[in-house]
Amino acid sequence: MPAAGLTLRGGACTIRAPWVWFEGGSPGSGVPATVNKSYCDKCGDLVPTTRSVRDGKVYLVKDCPKCGANETYLSSSADRHLTKRNQDPGFEYQGCQVECVDCAHHRSPTYAFVDVTNRCNLNCPMCADGVAWHGFEFDPPLEHFERIFQHLSIFEPLPTIALFGGEPTVRNDLPEIVALARKYGLRTRVLTNGLRLANEEYCRQIVESRAHLLVSYDGGRPTCYDKLRGSAKVLEMKKRAIENLNKMPRARVSYVTCLAWGLNHKDLPELLRFYHDQRRILHGVYLMPLVQTWHEQEFEYQPERMTTEDVEQLLADCFPGYKVKFLSLGVASHFKTISKYLGREALPYYGTHPNCESFYLLVSDGEKYLPIDHYLRTSLPQFADDLLLLEKRLTARDERWAKSALGRFGRAVGLARMAALFGLMRVVRRHFVFGRAFKGKGLGKLWHALATLARAPFGSFSKTRLKHMTVQSALRVIILPLEDDPILETERLERCPSVHVYFDPPDGRFHYIPVCSWRKHNKRVLKELADYYNAQPPKAEAPAEAPAAK
Structure with a gap:
């Protein structure tokens, strides 16, 4: 069949x-x-x-x-590709002609990239986002960001903001830009090569701004940086930056790792050990398969195409004996109702196309990362299938209860949450092997389980977990495909919740361009914005006062 x-x-x-x-x-x-x-x-x-x-x-x-x-x-794998595609909850397409600048029916963004500059302190030969390729400098004033953040603050849920470049840290007022975003209640991330974080004082300043830092780190092989970043010395600066980040109690970091055939594709086992050593500050890992997005005359390197499923298999090969199967990031972000009853926020990628980003979960036992499959008697996609059914039932029930007085009373007294948590426990029991979550063997394992149940309500769960459980922490692994023109698809663009957002002063409009088609438009858009702001006389007045943080 x-x-x-x-x-x-x-x-x-x-x-x-x-x-x-x-x-x-x-x-x-x-x-x-x-x-x-x-x-x-x-x-x-x-x-x-x-x-x-x-x-x-x-x-x-x-x-x-x-x-x-x-x-x-x-x-590279129809099985992996179709497993994610067949789990898709569905989407009503309206049609897309990749006229992104003037698109009027793009959905509300949940993850918004905001370009803060196109200047950079590196000159990566594969990059098409910098001054060298654009031929001009883009450094908009703070009022540009004020307008964007104020506009994005009207959405429910609030989108996550990602400050992008170029290299955002070359702007001395980056902490002020982060503060503006946070003043409007927006969770803020900064995508950075990390070089300026090698300065301990600057690193402290950025960490204290409470931005979540997405730091590029391609492994410990100098030849990789020499080829992709233009200099092997980059690695030493990144190491100093990482040392500084680990000194900061409030550091929140995710690493972005570009993988390429023949350069670092064999380095994932070493990278996993590195990630595990960083787990105090680490909140996630983004793996990016390298594809050629540049012209041969610009950069002679012509790698073989690496696909999302190639990276999935490379990670699976690190855990022999386990059937490591990924979810689409859209499915992993689909559990909004379940997340609400757990008192958590769903991942901000709701509706993503099933063959865009993919998602997996690693679990630390205190010594190393294990695949989530170690704790499952089924597989992650099968677990997700049951969660999707539960999500559908809970969402439909919430809609019914909202229409009746008895239902609203049930929600008010907590019956809805109790029923939701009971349903969730039934799903979890069906798929998880709970015994593997506790230390010891035989009766010793039973003692650790009972001690956890007895102590967890009355003390620090983190201390209880360290003493009695093998589950110490979790790491989200997200694979981000680099989409070049030959694999760009309109059905992906139409569904994309991750967009580049900008305000165009001449037409007075905010524009949303899907992140994967930004390459096709960014040079023209940023040039028009740069010309506009360069022609404006400096303003003496301060930016409009923002509302209190939400």
Whole structure:
């Protein structure tokens, strides 16, 4: 039997895109989606595209009226690719022509990138976001950010802000920009190469701003930095920055690691040990498979395409004996109702396309990271399937209870939360092997479990966990695909909750451009903004007073 959403065609398997995606995720539940499109590999026109499965791999087949059919290699594992695709809760497409600057129907952002500069203290040969490529400098005034943050503060839920560049830390007023965002209640992240954090005083200043730092770190191999960052000396500065971050009690860090065939693809075991050593300050890891987004005349390096599923397999190879299966990040972010009853916020990537970012969870036993599968009797996708069913039931129940006086009373006295937690425990019991979460063997394991239950309500759970449990901390692993033009798809862009946001003073509008199509527009957009602000006389008055932090 072919997988759902597939038809067999002459021994190859072709996904029935562009008509497979329906509102609600099934053919009987809505109107067929509009045609999925991608860029022709030969002429560059936007043309209809389908997915084709052949020899266990996935390809994007472009139906170009000028050039005929041509295809781009998309995934090294059809099994992993389709597992995530078949879990998709569904989406109602309206159609996308990649006219992102003037798009009027893009959904509200949940993760907003804000460009603060295009200057940088590195000159990475593969980068297309800096002054060298743009040919001008972009450094908007604080009022530019004030307008953006004030605008984003009206959304519910509030989006997470990611300050982007260039290199944000080259702006001396970066702490002020972070303070502006936080004044509007916005969770703020800073994407940085980390070089300026090698200065301990500056590192302390940025950490005290309470920004979450996403620091690029490609492993401990100097040759990798020489090739990708232009100098092997970069590694020594990053090491000093990491030492400084570990001195700071309030540091919140995620590492962004670019992986490339032949450079550092064999380094994941060493990287996992590094991440584990950093776990006091570490909140997540982003793994980015390198694809060529530059022209050959700009940078002679031409790596073989690395796909999302390649990185998934590289991580799985670090844990022999386990079937490490990833979720799509959209599914991992889908549990808004369950998160509400747990008193937590869902991940900010709700609605992401199933074949964009992927998600996995590692668990520290105090000595090393183990895959979450170590604690599961099923698999992470099977666990997620049951959670999706529970999420659907709880959401429907909340909607029913909100319409009746008895239901509103039940919610007020906590019955809704009790029922939700009971349902969640049933799902967890079905999938987890609880015995593996406690130290000891035999009767000793039972004693540790009873001691945890007895002491947890009356003392510090963190101390109880350290003494009695093998589960010490968790690490989110997210794979971020670098999308070049040949694999850019309109169905991904239309669903993207991660956007670059800017305010255009001449037209008085805020614009949202999906992060994966930003490369196609950023040079023109930032040039127009730079020209506008450079032409304005300096203002003496202070920015408008912001509301109190939420």
